[in-house]
Amino acid sequence: MAENILSNSTADKVVENVEKVASGVGKVGGKVVDMLQEAVQTTVSDTDSSGLEEFSILNYFSSFFIHIALIVIVIGLKWQYDRNRYRYPKGPRDWRHISDAISFHRKKRENLLVLANDYPQMCTVVTHVGRVILLNDPSLINEIFIGRADLCSNKIDSYLENQLRYKTGKHLRTGIVFRHYDHNGQVIHRSLVEHVDQILAQNKLDQVIQEQFEQFRSYLSSNSSKFDVRRSTFRFALHILTQLCINRTFKYDDKVFETFTNNLYKISKTIHEDTVAKTSKVALTQLTGLSETLDINETVLNYIQEWVKERHPNETTDDSQVTSTSSGDILDSIIKVVPTAAPHIDNEDVAAMILDVVMHGSEMLKGALTWLLLYVVKYPHEANEARREAKSHGYSKFNFKNADKLTYCQAFVKEVLRMSPVVPVVIHSTLQDLRWRDFHIQKRTLFGANIYALHHSVQWSEPTTFNVQRWIGDNAEKISLNNYAPFGIGPRQCVAEKYLFSILTGLFAVLLHNFNFEKSGAIPDPDEGTFGMANLPPSFSLSAEELGAH
Numbered sequence: 001m002a003e004n005i006l007s008n009s010t011a012d013k014v015v016e017n018v019e020k021v022a023s024g025v026g027k028v029g030g031k032v033v034d035m036l037q038e039a040v041q042t043t044v045s046d047t048d049s050s051g052l053e054e055f056s057i058l059n060y061f062s063s064f065f066i067h068i069a070l071i072v073i074v075i076g077l078k079w080q081y082d083r084n085r086y087r088y089p090k091g092p093r094d095w096r097h098i099s100d101a102i103s104f105h106r107k108k109r110e111n112l113l114v115l116a117n118d119y120p121q122m123c124t125v126v127t128h129v130g131r132v133i134l135l136n137d138p139s140l141i142n143e144i145f146i147g148r149a150d151l152c153s154n155k156i157d158s159y160l161e162n163q164l165r166y167k168t169g170k171h172l173r174t175g176i177v178f179r180h181y182d183h184n185g186q187v188i189h190r191s192l193v194e195h196v197d198q199i200l201a202q203n204k205l206d207q208v209i210q211e212q213f214e215q216f217r218s219y220l221s222s223n224s225s226k227f228d229v230r231r232s233t234f235r236f237a238l239h240i241l242t243q244l245c246i247n248r249t250f251k252y253d254d255k256v257f258e259t260f261t262n263n264l265y266k267i268s269k270t271i272h273e274d275t276v277a278k279t280s281k282v283a284l285t286q287l288t289g290l291s292e293t294l295d296i297n298e299t300v301l302n303y304i305q306e307w308v309k310e311r312h313p314n315e316t317t318d319d320s321q322v323t324s325t326s327s328g329d330i331l332d333s334i335i336k337v338v339p340t341a342a343p344h345i346d347n348e349d350v351a352a353m354i355l356d357v358v359m360h361g362s363e364m365l366k367g368a369l370t371w372l373l374l375y376v377v378k379y380p381h382e383a384n385e386a387r388r389e390a391k392s393h394g395y396s397k398f399n400f401k402n403a404d405k406l407t408y409c410q411a412f413v414k415e416v417l418r419m420s421p422v423v424p425v426v427i428h429s430t431l432q433d434l435r436w437r438d439f440h441i442q443k444r445t446l447f448g449a450n451i452y453a454l455h456h457s458v459q460w461s462e463p464t465t466f467n468v469q470r471w472i473g474d475n476a477e478k479i480s481l482n483n484y485a486p487f488g489i490g491p492r493q494c495v496a497e498k499y500l501f502s503i504l505t506g507l508f509a510v511l512l513h514n515f516n517f518e519k520s521g522a523i524p525d526p527d528e529g530t531f532g533m534a535n536l537p538p539s540f541s542l543s544a545e546e547l548g549a550h
């Protein structure tokens with residue numbers, strides 16, 4: 001008898017649960033539940049009528065299977081509900097074959113163009129970093145990246161998981177990655193822009209870059225027969241960024257800084273690599289929480305935290321004026337906003353922001369310089385023209401103000417960044433559900449501005465041809481700058497954007513003035529290899545012969 005009561009109450013509970021679920025999922029759920037209720041009651045009455053007093057193992061099984069069936073039904077209904085609730089732009093989002101996905105990764109540059117050709121406005125693609133709405137049209141890019149920047153400015157990328165988890169409970173990269181409308185995001189962005197304005201107004205950049213160039217020059221001279229372009233330009237860029245961020249110079253043979261550089265270079269490789277092995281490592285990290293880059297990142301952050309602590313010892317008192325070694329660098333400009341920050345920014349946050357800027361700046365400068373040197377050896381005629389201009393202006397040393405006079409060098413830089421933008425797709429994520437045009441887009445969907453396709457669109461005459469002249473004289477006036485965005489778009493675009501063409505032109509001219517670069521073995525084609533967040537050619541080496549002063 002006792003078992004019978006148990007059996008009846010179990011059935012009642014099932015019915016009760018079924019009703020609860022039914023009330024949540026509406027009509028279809030209701031029908032399904034009626035059927036299930038009938039089935040359960042039939043089972044119970046069958047059991048009663050059979051006169052079985054003892055509770056059989058069969059009851060356990062049927063109860064178990066009913067629960068499983070309910071779970072499956074609820075998941076199915078939720079899936080159906082989401083499908084009807086959210087509407088995305090059309091696109092090849094149902095890649096059922098792994099080979100398609102792999103081929104997409106192997107030929108990513110080509111595929112960014114194919115997608116823009118097949119879907120001139122936009123399309124939805126499923127990638128291993130999630131669902132991406134790829135915007136292929138400049139006016140749509142403006143609508144989202146400028147018009148809806150309040151809801152689409154979050155920067156999330158699983159490549160940078162090492163930076164996402166810099167301290168317990170913090171899953172967003174800080175500083176440059178605060179949401180656009182967050183108070184802290186705005187004050188930090190503004191402070192960094194003002195800082196860049198100031199160092200240029202005070203001509204500080206010339207001294208920083210020239211000092212670092214001298215070290216780079218002796219490095220190239222002693223490795224003149226062969227140097228690894230990506231690795232050495234990264235080192236050069238990292239020394240510049242370290243000086244700009246924390247006002248410290250390190251010698252190339254400083255062992256501690258060498259370890260710091262090597263660790264950062266490993267993270268940099270993680271950012272630009274996008275192999276199948278890399279993708280599975282990211283998936284494994286998400287499952288287990290263990291990752292090599294997280295460990296490296298911890299070491300790197302420890303250095304920076306020490307530097308921050310030295311400069312800002314009184315973080316708990318919010319007295320950020322007390323910076324005994326205040327030195328007008330990027331660290332100062334972040335510490336300056338700490339008293340006005342809400343929520344509070346502590347020293348760990350400041351260190352993570354500095355790491356963001358050091359890492360981003362070095363990675364981007366490395367990317368741009370690597371592409372420039374690849375095009376130099378690929379297009380020697382144009383490179384010689386640029387060198388002639390640098391020589392005729394006596395541009396042997398970096399000088400920001402005079403860089404704008406180097407018309408041909410600047411055109412060369414612009415054309416290289418058109419053909420091979422360092423950031424091929426600028427990705428932002430939605431902060432909440434978003435209704436836009438006919439679409440209803442779920443929170444955390446990624447929007448990608450297809451910069452690579454913009455730079456190769458039919459708006460350009462012969463878009464696949466490397467043509468420096470298109471940026472010179474009357475030709476330049478025909479260019480629609482809506483189709484050109486190497487430094488991002490909207491309120492979160494690069495804080496150094498206003499000055500980057502001149503900075504890159506100056507760096508390029510100094511390199512050409514001082515060195516003759518030649519192939520040292522095979523060089524890659526600009527569309528060879530694959531890339532992750534940053535677009536880079538496969539590793540290659542060059543020789544660098546030092547040139548006389550004239």
Ligand code: HEM
Pocket residue numbers: 155176177189192357360361362364365368422423426427428486487488489491492493494495496500
């Ligand atoms: C060739 C060099 C560079 C390129 C191609 C580049 C490109 C970009 C791009 C495309 C973005 C926009 C990302 C987005 O909207 O999500 C960005 C943001 C940013 N860049 Fe650069 N960048 C370069 C150099 C630098 C340098 C040298 C600095 C350091 C002073 C810097 C600091 C920043 C910061 C702080 C942001 C974030 C702005 C924000 O989110 O509010 N960049 N950069």
